[in-house]
Amino acid sequence: MVTTATDVTAAGPQPPLLRTENLSVCIDSHGERNTVVSDVNLELTAGRTIGIVGESGSGKSMTAAAIMGILPPVATAQGRVFYQGTDLLTLDDKARRAISGPELAYIFQEPMSALHPMLSIGAQMIRPMRIHLGLSKREARERSAELLDQVGIPKSRGLLGAYVHQLSGGMRQRVMIAMAISCQPALLLADEPTTALDAAVQKQILELLLDLRDQLGLGLVLISHDLGLISRYADDVLVMLDGDVMEQGPTADVVANPTHPYTRGLIESAPRIGHVPRRLPTIDRAKFSTRALADKEAR
Numbered sequence: 001m002v003t004t005a006t007d008v009t010a011a012g013p014q015p016p017l018l019r020t021e022n023l024s025v026c027i028d029s030h031g032e033r034n035t036v037v038s039d040v041n042l043e044l045t046a047g048r049t050i051g052i053v054g055e056s057g058s059g060k061s062m063t064a065a066a067i068m069g070i071l072p073p074v075a076t077a078q079g080r081v082f083y084q085g086t087d088l089l090t091l092d093d094k095a096r097r098a099i100s101g102p103e104l105a106y107i108f109q110e111p112m113s114a115l116h117p118m119l120s121i122g123a124q125m126i127r128p129m130r131i132h133l134g135l136s137k138r139e140a141r142e143r144s145a146e147l148l149d150q151v152g153i154p155k156s157r158g159l160l161g162a163y164v165h166q167l168s169g170g171m172r173q174r175v176m177i178a179m180a181i182s183c184q185p186a187l188l189l190a191d192e193p194t195t196a197l198d199a200a201v202q203k204q205i206l207e208l209l210l211d212l213r214d215q216l217g218l219g220l221v222l223i224s225h226d227l228g229l230i231s232r233y234a235d236d237v238l239v240m241l242d243g244d245v246m247e248q249g250p251t252a253d254v255v256a257n258p259t260h261p262y263t264r265g266l267i268e269s270a271p272r273i274g275h276v277p278r279r280l281p282t283i284d285r286a287k288f289s290t291r292a293l294a295d296k297e298a299r
């Protein structure tokens, strides 16, 4: 049965683009079940950006994968993921793919692992547009060149015949973004999209993402371990630690008045927001992580 976010639709004409309710992810491994994401409640409307910030292993990618429907086989999602009012977790694989394929797009941290090394950029870009948009080969090729233009790679560069190893890191990420928007998605999830890039290229890529969000009216989920970066580019933020949401709200409010000591620690250790102490403080994560506290008690 397909569940609809009736409470949302009753409140107004349009449900939000994305809303999760108590989204959790469990991993079954070696006969044990571990919860790696607990009760994530977020809401995103078109044209806005929500940031998910947290250290490595805090559950950012698992949250994104649960929304996208691309969890590894060992992982199971629970709760609700409403996309335009439809709970994606209630759909069978085929129905879900029909929505997720064209409408939800994912940009990976490392384009080298997402792009095929033996296929030309053109060949990789054309395929999804032929499948999801029903374009002919010639139409898809023309649109690929336009998309590359849109992400700042001029047509004159003749990149369609190039291979991924021939491109710089920034160009690879631009190609990934062009592929991500090729099927006209409504929701874009960018998982650490600039971690491997130097500061200048990082800024260009993030500004490109925001421009595309505005031009195309997308909702953007931006994932990063860097609260400084999230504070500059996201309207709202969720701070995660060990699968739990420690704090969330409008980014400006969270950064100006953090209510959780863990967030305060992150802010103090992010050199690009607020005061830069001479020695960066060490965040005692064990003090705030429910999982670390439970482990301590069990010992």
Ligand SMILES: Nc1ncnc2c1ncn2[C@@H]1O[C@H](COP(=O)(O)OP(=O)(O)OP(=O)(O)O)[C@@H](O)[C@H]1O
Pocket (backbone or CB within 6 Å): 027, 029, 036, 054, 055, 056, 057, 058, 059, 060, 061, 062, 063, 072, 074, 225
């Ligand atoms: N394929 C997998 N099998 C088993 N456990 C996994 C798998 N992928 C992730 N995990 C575990 O799930 C938890 C959350 O991982 P996740 O990748 O979401 O963290 P993250 O915040 O995105 O970290 P990073 O910034 O390093 O990518 C971690 O404890 C991780 O070890």
